[in-house]
Amino acid sequence: MSSVRDRNESAWLLPADGARTNHRLRHDMRRFDDTDEVDLVVVGCGAGGSTMIQRLARAGWRVVALDAGPFWDPDTDWVSDEAGSHHLYWTEPRVISGSDPVPLGSNNSGRGVGGSMVHYAGYTPRFHPSDFETYTRDGVGADWPIDYADLKPYYEAIEEELPVAGEEWPWGDPHSYPYRPHPVGGNGEIFLRGAEKLGVTAKVGPVAIVNGRFGNRAHCIYRGFCLQGCKVNAKASPLITHIPDALAHGAEVRANAMVTKIEVDERTGRATGVHYVRDGVSRFQRAAMVAVAGYSIETPRLLLNSACDRFPDGIGNDFDQVGRYLMVQGAPQTAGRFDAEVRMYKAPPPEVSTEAFYETDPSKPYQRGFSIQTVSPLPITWAEHIAAQGHWGSDLREYMSDYVHWSCLGALCEFLAQPDNRVTLSDEKDRHGLPVAHFSYSQCDNDTQLMKAAQSVMEDILHAAGADEVITIDRYAHLVGGARMAADEQHGVVDADCRTFAVPNLYITDGSVLPTQGSANPALTIMSVAARAADRLARGARNGA
């Protein structure tokens, strides 16, 4: 593989003088007219969308990415503060329901250029080979129309571009990382200590946080506010890992542009561009090809809101597949109390993980598994933990005053894809007058068993490390699925190359195409799937032929 700088110069296009944004690059960005028929318009500038435009701009395509949120400048727009980071999240109205409704917003929904990777923790594990064939192996979930080997070269490429730091990785397809693991803080120390006593293998990483110097990106300063947007440019997000290179190769990023509808020509059956609203003005960008990358809630919503005569139930929804098989991971967090001061807020929340419980264990009553990672809640999030134990009033204050003594682990449980966990359109409308997403979620028995098993292992690790008390809060993390990849149009929305079955020049290149999720944080896989789709496009015809 060629050197990373030859493939993606983003880190070298950032300023070297301590500022975090190359304003000249943005100022000089190529700008297309709405009437230009660009080669590709991408909807959403997060993990999937940004990777697409960087790859295709490099291949000489004329590309525009529209994002509903701002074009962030970490220096002026982000703060080292929990409550002050509310604007990083997608907080447009949404309705949640089901037997286990999943809160959205701050936990799993990003906004602006960089998408959810602006506020993700920074964990970037690969999926295991088994994740691509859970139905064949375990009789649950679904098989992907591609396998691990198809994605492997893209995993390797993206890991170099972010770049990822971590120990030799023994799980799944064993591999190494381009950068050495970071030193760990109190929380990581506790996890490693407890795991060792218990005989559970735990490793430092894998995190997409610079360890050393990478281009003009600075070394991590261990300030602990990874989830509030990295002001250091140390934690990877597409804003700094792919967008600079895309702009340098002639891509346009049009921020604050909310796409409202994909237009399909009724006669040809092909997409002709997208309607969007910017500064209150309704506009239409012509394009020879459209790629939607709005993530698992907004992508299905846009397809459903784009209903037309040819697609009365929404684009790509002839077989009632749009919005279905949406997944979250069960993410219980278990904390342990130590007389020593852990001060888990110091150092990045992502430090140490284990995938020792990832695969199906035939001796257990459940299928698939879970991973365990350090999570290090800041005070407001920690208060949720304490309040979840039923404490309030002066009682809550006393428990909270104990904050520095707690260590907190989080699990990611592989919840199974189910058809009724889905996005539909609500009767409620947003400020543009468009129906908002209604997201229904219910757990199955296997999901519930995994939550309990993961909690029990986390309790064991913390006790082994010396904790005298443990508490647990049940929560959820991540979103994938909702417009999944499948072998045919009766089982999914897109094919193995992320092309919709219904419209030949309409692609979906984000987390919503994932048929399963493993117990891995999805960012790296979303980028790799998009990179593969872009690669296939760049090698083929531009018009989706």
Next chain:
Amino acid sequence: MSVTSGAAPRRAADGPPERFPGFDVLEQSGHWDAVTSGVVLSRVGMPPDIRFFTPAEQAVATALCDRLLGQPDEDDGTGTRLPLVNLIDARLAEHRTDGWHYHDMPTDAQAWRDTLAALDADAQEQYGTGFATCAHDEQTALIQAVQDLGSDPWHGLPAAHVWSLWTRYACTAFYSHPTAWNEIGFSGPAYPRGYKNIGVDRLEPYEVHDAIPSDDPLRRSR
């Protein structure tokens, strides 16, 4: 709702015993970046005027939030009583909500209005006076009754979702304040300086050890 002016207060009134004596996160504010300073220091100054709640709602919300976070009714002179209702009111007035709402709940803004009215109605029914004018133990009993319902309905809304709404907003307001950080030993913003001493029991020069490290509330409650 008043806030002590002048020197920054070190701890909140009526709070738990002081565990981090001499620790004042605001003493480090000179090391914060300007944008973060602007956001955090704005919470220490004048609280925003009430714009969303009606005076009747404000009265109920004030008593509710003070009980939820163990605050006294009035400043007792030993510290600051945090203006929780002003901070919640600002979020609702400016639509700084999380966006999502449960299908069996109205939007957050309407849910606040509805639940404050319901709490006031409970007080009238049980004690013959409004919630704000009930005694502390009566207010506490009324709040506890909502929590005890779990997922059962309360005035037509799932009590657990009501509880989640109240505690989410009240805890976010309280633990966004530097005075609350002093109480829990949290060092606050750390950019551009970062941390030099990470690891168990390793402190920065300006951090203060817990004076009563074995005072584990869980252990004590057993």
